[in-house]
Amino acid sequence: MSLLEVNNLKIRFHGRDETVEAVKGIDFTLNEGETLAVVGESGSGKSVTALSLTRLLPPAPTCQSSGEIRLDGRDINSLSARELRKLRGKEIAYIFQEPSSSLNPVFTVGYQIAEAIKLHIPGEKDVTGRVIDALKAVGIRDAEKRYKAYPHEMSGGMQQRVMIAMALACEPRILVADEPTTALDVTIQKQIMDLLAEIRQQRKMSIVLITHNFGIVSGFADRVVVMFRGEIVEQGQTEDVLRNPQHPYTKALIACIPRLGSKQERLTTIDYESLVSS
Amino acid sequence: MNASLLEVRDLKVHYPVRSGFLRRVNDHVRAVDGVSFSCRKGKTTGLVGESGSGKTTIGRAIIRLAPITSGSIHFDDQEITGLSKGGFFPLRKRMQMVFQDPFNSLNPRMSVFQIIAEPLEIHFPQMSKADRRKRAAELIDRVGLSATQLDRYPHEFSGGQRQRIGIARALAVEPEFIICDEPVSALDVSIQAQIVNLLQDLQQELGLTYLFIAHDLAVVEHISDDVLVMTGGKIVEQASAEAIYADPQSDYTKKLLEAVPKF
Ligand SMILES: Nc1ncnc2c1ncn2[C@@H]1O[C@H](COP(=O)(O)OP(=O)(O)OP(=O)(O)O)[C@@H](O)[C@H]1O
Ligand SMILES: Nc1ncnc2c1ncn2[C@@H]1O[C@H](COP(=O)(O)OP(=O)(O)OP(=O)(O)O)[C@@H](O)[C@H]1O
Ligand SMILES: [Mg+2]
Ligand SMILES: [Mg+2]
Numbered sequence: 001m002s003l004l005e006v007n008n009l010k011i012r013f014h015g016r017d018e019t020v021e022a023v024k025g026i027d028f029t030l031n032e033g034e035t036l037a038v039v040g041e042s043g044s045g046k047s048v049t050a051l052s053l054t055r056l057l058p059p060a061p062t063c064q065s066s067g068e069i070r071l072d073g074r075d076i077n078s079l080s081a082r083e084l085r086k087l088r089g090k091e092i093a094y095i096f097q098e099p100s101s102s103l104n105p106v107f108t109v110g111y112q113i114a115e116a117i118k119l120h121i122p123g124e125k126d127v128t129g130r131v132i133d134a135l136k137a138v139g140i141r142d143a144e145k146r147y148k149a150y151p152h153e154m155s156g157g158m159q160q161r162v163m164i165a166m167a168l169a170c171e172p173r174i175l176v177a178d179e180p181t182t183a184l185d186v187t188i189q190k191q192i193m194d195l196l197a198e199i200r201q202q203r204k205m206s207i208v209l210i211t212h213n214f215g216i217v218s219g220f221a222d223r224v225v226v227m228f229r230g231e232i233v234e235q236g237q238t239e240d241v242l243r244n245p246q247h248p249y250t251k252a253l254i255a256c257i258p259r260l261g262s263k264q265e266r267l268t269t270i271d272y273e274s275l276v277s278s
Numbered sequence: 279m280n281a282s283l284l285e286v287r288d289l290k291v292h293y294p295v296r297s298g299f300l301r302r303v304n305d306h307v308r309a310v311d312g313v314s315f316s317c318r319k320g321k322t323t324g325l326v327g328e329s330g331s332g333k334t335t336i337g338r339a340i341i342r343l344a345p346i347t348s349g350s351i352h353f354d355d356q357e358i359t360g361l362s363k364g365g366f367f368p369l370r371k372r373m374q375m376v377f378q379d380p381f382n383s384l385n386p387r388m389s390v391f392q393i394i395a396e397p398l399e400i401h402f403p404q405m406s407k408a409d410r411r412k413r414a415a416e417l418i419d420r421v422g423l424s425a426t427q428l429d430r431y432p433h434e435f436s437g438g439q440r441q442r443i444g445i446a447r448a449l450a451v452e453p454e455f456i457i458c459d460e461p462v463s464a465l466d467v468s469i470q471a472q473i474v475n476l477l478q479d480l481q482q483e484l485g486l487t488y489l490f491i492a493h494d495l496a497v498v499e500h501i502s503d504d505v506l507v508m509t510g511g512k513i514v515e516q517a518s519a520e521a522i523y524a525d526p527q528s529d530y531t532k533k534l535l536e537a538v539p540k541f
Contacts, residue, residue, distance in 0.1 A: 015430065042438030042466050097437040097464070098381035141330070145305065148297055153307075156378045156460065157329025157493075179437065182463040183378065184329050185493050186537040212466050215539025242541065256467040258496040260538055261523065266478075267471035267500060 001073060002029035003206055004053070004174060009067035011048050011057065022048050024230040025067070030174065033204040037217040037238065039253075040227030046210045047097055049227075050176045053208075054088045055079075071174075090120055093172035095180045097210075099159035103151040109162045110135075110147030113169055120170040134165040137195055139188050157183035164192060168199060178210045193220055214257055218242055226250045248275055282316035283455055283487045284340070289313050289349035291335050309335040311511030312349070317455070317504075320481065322488040324498040324519065326534070327508030333491045334378055337457040340489075341375050342366060353455070371401040374448040378459040378491075380440035384432040390418065390443055391428040397451045417446040420476055422469050438464040445473060452484065459491045474501055495538055499523050507531045 011023035023045040030036050038046050048057060055076060057063045069076040071091065079087065088094075096102045104112060113131045117124055124130060128147075135143035138161035151159055160183045167175060175196070181189040193216060199205055209221060217224060217238060224241045226234040226249065234247040245251045252270040291310040294303040310332040317323045325333050338344035340351060351359050353369060361369075374397075377383035384393055394414040398405055405413075415425035421442035432440055441464045448456055458477070462470040474497060480486050492498050498505060498519075505522045507515040507530060515528040526532045 013434065015434065018426070020434075040466065042442075042464070042469050043436045047436060098379065100379050100382045139329075145295065149295075153293065155330040155334060161329075179464060183460065183493070185327060186495065186534055186539070188329050189493075190537045190539070212464070212470070213539070214467070215541045218541035219539050253466065253468055256471050257541070258467070258471070258494075258500055260496045260499060260535075264500065267474050268468075269471045269475065270468040 003032045003034075003072065004030040005068070005070040006049075006053075007068040007070075009049065009052060009065065009069065011045065011052060011063065011065045013058075013063050014061055021230055023052075023065075026227075026230075026232045028225055028232065028235060030206050030208060032173075032206055033200065034223065035200065035207040035209055035221045037221035037224045038208060038210045038227060039212065039214070039217060039224060040233075041229065041249075041253075042212075044227040045230045046227055047178055050094070050178055050208065050210060053176065054092050054094075055084060056088075056094075089116070089170045089172065091172060092174045092176060093167040093170045095160075095163050095167045095175070095177040097178040097182075099156070099163045099183075100151065103159060103162065105151055108148050108150055109154065109159075110149075113147075113162065113166050116166045116169045130169070134169055135162070137168075138162075138165045139191050155183075157185070157188065160184060161188075161192070168195075171203065172205065174206045174208065176208045176210075179212070180209075181211075181213070181216065189216075196220075214242065214254070226253075281319050283319040283354060284317040284489070285350075285352040286316065286336070286340070287314050287350045287352075289336065289339060289351065290347040291332070291339050291344050292347045293345075308511045309344075310339065313508070313511075313513045315506050315513060315516060317487055317489055319487055320485045321503040322481070322490050322501050324502030324505040325489060325491045325508065326493065326495060326498055326505065327514075328510070328530075329493075331508040332511045333508060334459055337375055337459050337489065337491060340457060341370075341373060343375075371397075371451050372453055373455040373457070374451065374453040375457040376444050376448045376459060376461045378463075380437070380444045380464070381432075383444060384440060386432055389429050389431055390414075393432070393443060394418070394428075394447050394450050397447065401451045413450065414446070417449055418443075420449075421446050422472055438466070438469065441465065442469075442473070449480070453486070454484075455487045455489075457489045457491070460493070461490075462497065463493065470497065477501065495523075495535065507534070 006028050008025050009023055010025050013020040051057050052065055110131050113134055114127050117127055117130055131147055132143045140146055221238045224238050225232050228249045234250050256268045289310055290312055292306040292308050295305040296303055335344050339346050346359055391414050395410040398410050445461055462473050490501055502519040505519050506513050509530045515531050
C-alpha cells in the first residue's frame with residue numbers, strides 16, 4: 001500500500017456562466033520517502049490537485065470534487081473537520097505557490113514561524129532560537145534581525161523562504177511544495193533543494209514537488225507526473241520520462257526548454273493545434 | 279551605441295528598521311546601496327542576482343513605489359526623482375511595471391476586464407468602453423488566455439494565468455519602457471517562450487525598452503542585450519549579455535553560472 005493514493009480525482013469549478021473542468025479523473029500514488037514531481041501546462045490543474053489532498057478547495061457549489069484520496073489507507077473524505085485540521089501541517093504541509101496568499105500581513109515572519117513550531121512541537125523550550133535556526137537554514141541573512149520583519153518588508157524570494165521554513169518546522173510526513181523556488185536565485189535554490197534532500201533522508205519525508213523547472217526535476221525527483229489540460233498524460237521514473245518521453249505533449253514541452261549558451265533567434269513554443277488533433 | 283532611455287546614478291534606497299516597544303528606528307536595511315546603470319533605448323537590460331539583493335526595489339524606485347534615499351534617475355533626459363505628482367503623471371503612461379507577485383498586485387474585487395481597462399481609462403479617457411473591451415480581448419489573447427475569461431476574477435485563475443494578466447495590464451497603454459519583474463517565473467516552458475517571444479515582437483514593432491528582472495539565467499541570456507548582476511544592494515558586474523555568459527568576471531557571477539541545475 002502506498003502512503004498516498006489518489007484515484008479518479010475530478011475537480012470542477014462552477015462559474016456564473018461556465019463550468020471549468022480543472023481535473024478530469026486522474027490517478028497517482030506517492031510512497032514513503034519518495035519525491036514525485038508534477039510538471040505540466042500552466043492551468044492544467046497542478047495546484048488544485050495539491051489543494052484537494054487535504055480538502056483545501058473552495059466549498060460547493062463553487063467547486064465540486066469527486067474521487068478517492070487515501071492517506072495510509074484512510075479516506076480523506078471521511079475525516080471530520082477536527083481530524084482534517086490535525087492532518088494539515090502535521091501530516092501534510094504546504095509550501096503554497098504564492099507566498100503573499102498565505103503569509104499574514106499583520107504579524108512578523110518570526111511570530112508566524114513560532115506559531116507553527118508551538119502548534120506542532122509542543123514541548124519546545126527555545127522557540128525563538130528554533131525560529132532563528134529555521135531562517136538561517138533557508139539562507140536568510142541577519143536572521144536575528146530579520147525575524148522581526150513583516151512580510152511586506154521582505155523580498156519575494158525571502159517570503160518564499162519563510163514559507164519553506166514554516167512548512168518544515170511542522171516536520172510533516174508529506175511536503176507539498178508548489179513552485180517553491182520560483183523567486184530564488186540559483187545558488188539559494190540549490191541550498192534549499194539540498195536542505196530538502198537532507199530532511200527527506202533524515203525523516204523519510206515524502207515530497208510532492210510541483211515545478212516548471214526541469215533542472216530541479218532531473219536532480220531531485222524519483223518519479224514524474226506530466227499534466228496537460230486536467231489530465232495526466234504521462235507518468236514514470238524521472239530518467240525515463242525526461243530522456244525518453246512518450247506522450248506528444250511531454251516531447252513538445254521538453255523541446256521548449258531554453259538552454260544556457262545556445263543562443264536561438266526565437267524560443268520554441270508548442271503548436272497546440274497539431275498536438276490536440278494528433 | 280544607442281542613446282539611453284533610462285539613466286540611474288548612485289541610487290540608494292535604505293529602509294528604516296524599527297524595533298522595541300516604541301518602534302524606534304535603530305538600524306537600516308540598505309536595500310539598494312549606490313547603483314548606477316543605464317537602459318539603452320529599444321534594448322533589453324537583464325537584471326539578475328541574489329534573492330534580496332535589491333532588484334525589485336530598483337524597479338519600484340523608478341516608478342516611485344519605493345522611497346529614494348539619494349541618487350538620481352533620468353528618463354528620456356529628464357530628471358524624474360524631483361518631479362511633483364502631477365509632473366510625474368504623464369510618465370506613468372510611458373513606463374509600466376509587471377509585478378513579481380501577481381497575487382498581491384491584482385485587485386481581487388476587479389474582473390480581468392476591469393484590471394486591464396483601468397490604465398486605459400486613466401490614460402486614454404476618450405476611449406469608448408467598447409474599444410477598451412476590444413483592446414482587453416486582444417491583449418488577453420496575446421498572453422495565451424481567452425477573451426471568454428475577461429469577466430472572471432483573479433482568484434479564479436492559476437498562478438501562471440494571474441501572472442499573464444499582469445503582463446496584459448502592463449502592455450495595455452503601449453508604454454515605451456517596461457520593468458518586467460520575474461514576468462515568466464510561474465509559466466511552463468512553452469508559455470514562457472510564448473511570452474518572451476511576444477515581448478521581443480513588441481520590441482521589434484514598437485521599439486520598447488525593457489528592464490528584465492529574472493532568476494532564470496537561460497531566459498535572461500536569450501532576451502537581454504546588456505546584463506547587470508547584483509548582490510547585497512550593489513551591482514557587482516555589468517556587461518553585454520555575450521560577455522557576461524562567456525567570460526564572467528566577478529566571483530558572484532561565476533558562482534551563479536555554476537549553480538544552474540543541468541538537465
Ligand atoms: N477558484 C477557481 N474558480 C474557477 N476556476 C478555477 C479556480 N481555481 C482554479 N481554477 C481553474 O482551474 C484550472 C487549474 O488551475 P491550477 O491552479 O490547478 O493550475 P496549475 O496547473 O497550478 O497552473 P500554474 O502552473 O499556472 O500554476 C485553471 O484553468 C484555473 O483557471
Ligand atoms: N518596505 C520595506 N521595508 C523594509 N525592508 C524592505 C522593504 N522592501 C524591501 N526591503 C528589503 O530590501 C532588500 C531588497 O529587497 P528586494 O525586494 O528589492 O530584493 P530582490 O532582489 O527583488 O529579491 P528577490 O529575488 O527575492 O525578489 C531585502 O532585504 C528586503 O527585505
Ligand atoms: Mg499552480
Ligand atoms: Mg524581487
